Structures are given as C-alpha cells and as structure tokens.
Amino acid sequence: MPTYAYTARDARGRAVAGRLDGLSEEAVARQLGSNGLVPLTIAEQAEQTPYHHQLAALLGLDRPSRVDLVLFTRQMYALSRAGVPITQALRRLAQTARNRMLARTLLAMLEELEAGRDLATAMSRHPRVFGPLLVAIVRVGEESGRLDEAFLRLSQHLEREQKVVEQVKSAVRYPVIVLVFVAAAIFILMSFVIPEFARLYGSFNVELPLPTRIIIGTANVFAASWWLILGALFGLAWWLGRYVRTASGRLRWHGLLLRMPVIGSIVQRATLARFARAFAMATRSGVPVLQALSVVALAVENEVIARQLLGMRGAIERGEGLSRAAAGQPCFTPLVLQMLSVGDETGQIDEMLVEVADFYEREVDYDVRNLNDLLQPVMTLIVAAIVFVLALGVLLPMWDLVELARG
Numbered sequence: 001m002p003t004y005a006y007t008a009r010d011a012r013g014r015a016v017a018g019r020l021d022g023l024s025e026e027a028v029a030r031q032l033g034s035n036g037l038v039p040l041t042i043a044e045q046a047e048q049t050p051y052h053h054q055l056a057a058l059l060g061l062d063r064p065s066r067v068d069l070v071l072f073t074r075q076m077y078a079l080s081r082a083g084v085p086i087t088q089a090l091r092r093l094a095q096t097a098r099n100r101m102l103a104r105t106l107l108a109m110l111e112e113l114e115a116g117r118d119l120a121t122a123m124s125r126h127p128r129v130f131g132p133l134l135v136a137i138v139r140v141g142e143e144s145g146r147l148d149e150a151f152l153r154l155s156q157h158l159e160r161e162q163k164v165v166e167q168v169k170s171a172v173r174y175p176v177i178v179l180v181f182v183a184a185a186i187f188i189l190m191s192f193v194i195p196e197f198a199r200l201y202g203s204f205n206v207e208l209p210l211p212t213r214i215i216i217g218t219a220n221v222f223a224a225s226w227w228l229i230l231g232a233l234f235g236l237a238w239w240l241g242r243y244v245r246t247a248s249g250r251l252r253w254h255g256l257l258l259r260m261p262v263i264g265s266i267v268q269r270a271t272l273a274r275f276a277r278a279f280a281m282a283t284r285s286g287v288p289v290l291q292a293l294s295v296v297a298l299a300v301e302n303e304v305i306a307r308q309l310l311g312m313r314g315a316i317e318r319g320e321g322l323s324r325a326a327a328g329q330p331c332f333t334p335l336v337l338q339m340l341s342v343g344d345e346t347g348q349i350d351e352m353l354v355e356v357a358d359f360y361e362r363e364v365d366y367d368v369r370n371l372n373d374l375l376q377p378v379m380t381l382i383v384a385a386i387v388f389v390l391a392l393g394v395l396l397p398m399w400d401l402v403e404l405a406r407g
Contacts, residue, residue, distance in 0.1 A: 004028045004044050008037040024111070063128055064102040066165065070158045072102065073134075077151035086147075087113050105129045118142055133278055133299040140286045153281050160277065160361065164270055167368040175375045182383055189390060191226045194219035201397050208397050215393035251303045258304060262374070266367050271302045272336060273360035275309070280353035290316060305331045322349065335359070 006028060007017045016037060020028050025042045032039045064072075072093060079089040087110055094106035109122040120139035123130040134154055141150025198216040201208055208216070222229065243249035258264045278299050282292035290313055297309040308329040315325035323341040326332050332340075336356055343352035 004042050006032060006042045007040045008032055009040065010038075011036050064099040066158055066162045068097070068099045068102055069130075069134075070155055070162060072097075073151045073155035073158060077148050077155055080151060081148040086119055102129060119147070131299055132295040133282065136282060136287050136291060136295045137285050144286060150285060153285065157277060157281055161274065164273075164361070164364060164368075167365060170368075170372075174372060175379050178379045178383065182386060186386065186390075187222070187226070190219045190222035192223070194394070195223045197394055209393075211389070211393040212397050215390065247303075251307075254303045254305075258302075262371070266364055266371070267302070268305075268331070269333075269360045269367075270364045271300050271305050272331070272333065273357045273364060275300050275305070276336070276353040276360070277357040280350040280357065284350040289322065 003019055005019050010016055028042050029039045090106050090110045094103045097103040105126045112122040120135050124135045137150045137154055141147040244253045257267045278296045293309055293313040297306040308331045312325045312329050323344040326340050339352040339356050343349035
C-alpha cells in the first residue's frame with residue numbers, strides 16, 4: 001500500500017506533519033478528517049524497492065506462485081462465504097500478501113472495483129497474475145451469485161495442480177543434483193588434474209594410448225579455454241530460455257516432452273488429467289463449452305495439446321458433437337474418448353471427466369513415485385561409465401610405464 005507524507009492543522013490550528021498508508025490521496029484525506037485534522041498537503045512517497053526485488057522483477061521472477069494463488073482463492077472463499085464485502089476482503093489480503101506483485105495487483109483491483117467494475121473484469125486486467133481459467137470461473141460465480149463456490153473450486157483445482165508439480169520436482173531432484181555434481185567434478189578434473197598427469201607422462205617420452213591422448217587433448221582445451229566454454233554454456237542456456245518462451249520454441253519443446261521415453265507418457269497423462277479436471281470444473285460452473293475449451297487450452301500449459309483443443313473447438317463450431325470432435329485429435333487416449341462419448345449420451349460430461357482426472361492423477365502419482373527408483377540405477381550406470389573412462393585413460397600409461405621399467 002502506498003505511503004503518503006502530509007501536513008495538516010489540528011482543531012487548535014497547530015501544524016501537524018506525518019506519514020500515512022492509504023490507497024489514494026482522497027483516502028488519506030478522509031482518514032485525516034476522521035481524526036480531526038484539516039489536510040494542507042498530501043504527497044505520495046517514492047517506495048525504495050530492495051535490489052533483490054528489482055532483480056526478480058527484471059528476470060520475471062516476481063510473479064506469484066501457484067501456492068500464492070491457492071492461498072488467495074482459499075482466503076477469498078472463506079471471506080466471501082462469511083459475507084465480507086469484496087472490497088474489504090481485497091484490502092485485507094493486499095495487506096497480508098507475501099508476494100509483492102500480488103499485493104500491488106490486489107490494490108489495483110480494489111481501485112477498479114471502487115470505480116464500478118466487476119471482480120472478473122478487474123482480474124482480467126492482470127493476465128500475468130490471473131489466468132483465463134480463473135477469470136472465467138470467477139465471472140460465472142459473480143453472474144450466478146455463487147462467488148464463494150467459484151473460489152472453492154478454484155482453490156481445490158490449484159491445490160491438485162500444486163500436488164502434481166511437487167511430485168514431479170521431488171522425482172527429478174535427485175538426478176539433477178547428481179548430474180550437477182558430476183559435471184562440476186569433470187570440469188575440475190579436466191581443467192586442473194588431467195593437465196598435471198599430461199606433464200608427468202610427457203617427461204617419459206613414450207607413446208600414450210589412444211584413450212589417454214583423447215582425454216589429455218580434451219583437458220588441454222578445457223584448461224586453455226574454460227572461461228570461454230562456461231560463457232558458451234551460459235549463452236546457450238540463455239538462448240534456449242528465450243527460444244522456449246517464443247511460440248515456435250514452446251511448441252517444439254512441448255512436443256519433445258511428449259515424445260520422450262517414460263517422461264512423455266507421464267506428461268501426456270498429467271496434461272489430460274489437468275484438461276479433464278479444468279474442463280469439468282468450467283462446465284459444472286456454467287461456462288459455455290466453446291468458452292471452456294478456449295480457457296482450458298490456455299490452462300493446460302502444453303502448446304501441442306492446447307492447439308488440438310482449439311482444433312476441437314473449431315470442429316464443434318462446425319456442428320460436430322463433443323465426443324466426435326475429440327476423436328479427431330490425436331492427444332486423446334481411448335479412455336478419454338470413451339468417457340466423453342458416455343458423458344455426451346447421458347448429459348454427464350463433467351462427472352465422466354472427473355472420473356478421468358481421478359484415474360490419470362492416480363496413475364501419474366504412482367509413476368512419479370516410481371520414477372525415482374527407475375532413475376537411480378540409470379544415474380549410477382552413467383556415473384560409473386564416466387569414472388571408468390577417466391580412470392582407464394589415466395591408469396593405462398601407468399601400466400605401460402611399469403612394463404617399461406621391468407623391461
């Protein structure tokens with residue numbers, strides 16, 4: 001909340017100065033008037049943002065996380081269910097929000113609500129914080145008078161997504177740590193240790209084995225140009241990060257994820273579970289099917305499947321049924337198509353899709369928990385192969401020198 005410096009006069013005409021937090025100059029003036037002061041000047045004070053907050057904003061890391069949105073929707077559900085006015089609820093949450101960007105967004109939304117706009121419109125003006133699915137569900141909740149129920153469904157949806165994300169992170173944490181330490185060890189060996197062995201072997205004037213010559217040649221490149229190699233790696237990582245954020249790069253990256261062995265199947269089922277859960281929630285909340293497909297396409301976070309969902313929407317616009325439109329898209333498994341067909345016939349699409357989401361979420365949960373057990377022996381074999389190659393390259397000349405000494 002902004003801070004304002006003011007000067008005023010009290011009931012006896014004495015000059016008073018100080019600072020107050022408020023949404024605007026008018027709000028501060030009203031607050032001073034309620035305290036028996038007559039404001040003379042009110043000026044907003046420039047906020048000194050810490051450097052780490054400025055760096056986070058520059059790198060785009062200041063956006064609220066899914067956990068922040070879970071807390072926001074859960075608190076909005078509790079406050080709206082208790083009958084607290086929306087403006088008062090937003091003011092309270094803005095004061096207690098842990099994320100600075102979310103707090104500023106809630107204050108901006110509060111000003112828009114006081115200007116006469118509805119909550120969904122105010123949220124839609126901040127797409128970096130609130131996705132289209134959240135905005136659509138809140139809009140339907142406002143129009144139907146069930147805003148508390150809309151926030152409850154959103155909080156449950158975000159909590160399930162956060163659970164899947166945490167499971168995936170826990171599964172890949174071990175192999176990532178191992179790969180980082182192995183890469184650091186190889187870098188140190190190639191830059192500082194192997195060159196010492198190369199000078200030692202060079203003093204004997206003997207022909208070195210081919211593996212040793214390859215390792216020493218690679219080590220010489222590392223020792224001479226390690227800074228250039230690190231710069232090239234950081235530059236490549238920066239370029240890949242920028243490329244993945246483009247439309248074509250995001251499409252290729254998501255397509256690669258779906259084609260990867262083991263991982264691709266988990267990603268596909270997790271994305272289909274997200275689609276089924278979000279589409280069921282949207283249709284159950286009263287969002288029209290075409291609009292639901294549009295917002296869910298943006299919520300699945302996979303460009304390949306999102307484009308197929310938009311193609312499915314186009315087929316429905318041409319007059320095809322929901323299940324037939326889904327059958328024309330390769331992303332849907334036979335289970336999803338069968339449940340959509342049953343739901344289309346019985347008029348219970350939302351319930352059928354909830355069953356699909358529950359089934360795939362259980363499968364993904366099982367596979368993610370077993371993924372760590374699968375990756376551990378693979379990582380062990382990779383590390384053992386690297387150690388074997390390095391040890392073989394270093395020890396082979398020693399054996400030759402021992403044979404030469406015996407001869």
